[in-house]
Amino acid sequence: MLYREAGQFRATYAEDQQIFPLRQDRVAIGVLLVAAFIAVPLVADQYWLSALLIPFLIAALAALGLNILTGYAGQLSLGTAAFMAIGAFATYNFVLRVPGIPILAAFVLAGICAAIVGIVFGLPSLRIKGFYLAVATLAAQFFVLWAIQRIGWITNHSASGVITAQNIAILGVPIDTPRAKYLLTLSVVAVLALLAKNLVRSETGRAFMAVRDMDVAASVIGIPLMKTKLLAFAISSFYCGVAGALYAYTYLGTVEPEAFNLELSFRILFMIIIGGVGSVLGSFLGAAFIVLLPIALNLVVPPISEAAGIEIPHAIISNLELMIFGALIIFFLIVEPLGLARLWQIAKEKLRLWPFPH
């Protein structure tokens, strides 16, 4: 009923190939954008912006990057955090060494640096697949962090390898309040998400999926495997690099290389598994889930334990979080390998007929 497409006729291919062919989707996305850009900054307090929404958006962007590589092009990677680190430290160096560089240009250049490194570490994908490729991308994870810690020039010879993000401004407006940082993050993520959505529904996206689903058939219909796989690595690493830059400049402020460790790579992998492999929306759902779950647990568990008369220490709550993550990942892998995005799609299909399914 709510989600009915009856009466919406698409008479041309242009209409049929719109980014959101259904009117309800267009309205929903419009409302969401208005809410995110206007309502949230007015309503949300500092805690919400800095501790919830900004990390959520950054995680979603990194998950989107990994999803392009793993979900669409089918190349498993465990090096996400390394590419984020390249983005963060490259931005730092561009701002440090190129006076007056606009921060957005620095983000883009840092993303391109990450893309180049991504291509290098994507080269093994031409010969190996799946689990073995994942192990090869682990090399990126360890090598990049090692390089950042060992090469003093990258951290401007900071003793502990810690860098402090410089103050940034866009067109003279300083980005120093949580609100400004939120709006910058949101704008970057919204634009990149739109680009990704367009990409995956066009020729490049189909080439990625073709390589993922059956690479011999893909090459037989004229898709060059090498170019396609490396392009997937490049675009994915670009997204992760920009996410890493935002991680440093709008979220943490002060970053050490260890912030981009293997655990972060795994968290992002969990996001796309839970959210939905091969779905732009899934990247956002998964990121929301993993960022918000610990907070939800902290809100929900203490009242329950109080009501039950048991004292649960904080340490157990945080362990509980890991246990729930583990259980959920197993649950999704077995029951719904396509994640929350698939559940949402099923819900939409049901809503087309609801409440009169006959």
Place this chain on the structure above:
Amino acid sequence: MTPSDRGIGAPILAVEGVSLAFGGVRALQGVSFDVREHEVRAIIGPNGAGKSSMLNVINGVYHPQEGTITFKGRSRRDMVAHEAAAQGIGRTFQNIALFRGMTVLDNIMTGRNVKMRSTFLEQSIWIGRARREELAHRRKVEEIIDFLEIQHIRRTPVGRLPYGLQKRVELARALAMEPELLLLDEPMAGMNLEEKQDMCRFILDVNEQFGTTVVLIEHDMGVVMDISDRVVVLDYGRKIADGTPDEVRGNQTVIDAYLGVAH
């Protein structure tokens, strides 16, 4: 119709002395034959005769140790598969090789990828050339969808389709490339009579309306004798006969290969 009515012309593809071995297994040994423009050429032979290997050599999936392939006047020993596609060689597989995670429409659109020129940057912004291309190729794909009568399953993920329709979608994807030479590896395997008749009709229509040259492997002798102009017979990687269906049918070596010989 006689061959000249259908415009069967000079050889478009010539295979000369092709030998292919996997370690000690000699899949093809000095096989030579040609395929004329606009003809329907069948490759038959008992199991393991090297028929699929032959197709894989023609479109660059396997690289032969000896011999040359001449396609449209250009000779080569081997090539990369996607280059063969760019030169106009289309292909379907014996075991369906569709992209299971994608819809029928997207699968067929993927067949047009080779003709798209816009870069990924243009595509991600979805303006100008990228958008025009997407719409123009969609129109072409819809023509193929009409031609093969699969309008009703356009939006269905191919994994959900029955076998016969999957075979048809695979043909559609190959046709979307607008190939000059279409290689069909057992297009009718596992089909019932009605599906086979449909598939025969589609193959003949493709050959007639688009002038596509067809090379097909098929085990159903009735089909082979009905639709092909000339037949190559392979056995243990060697060519044992080559000619019109009638000539091949009467050839004693062929009969021996299929039925066995008393020693």
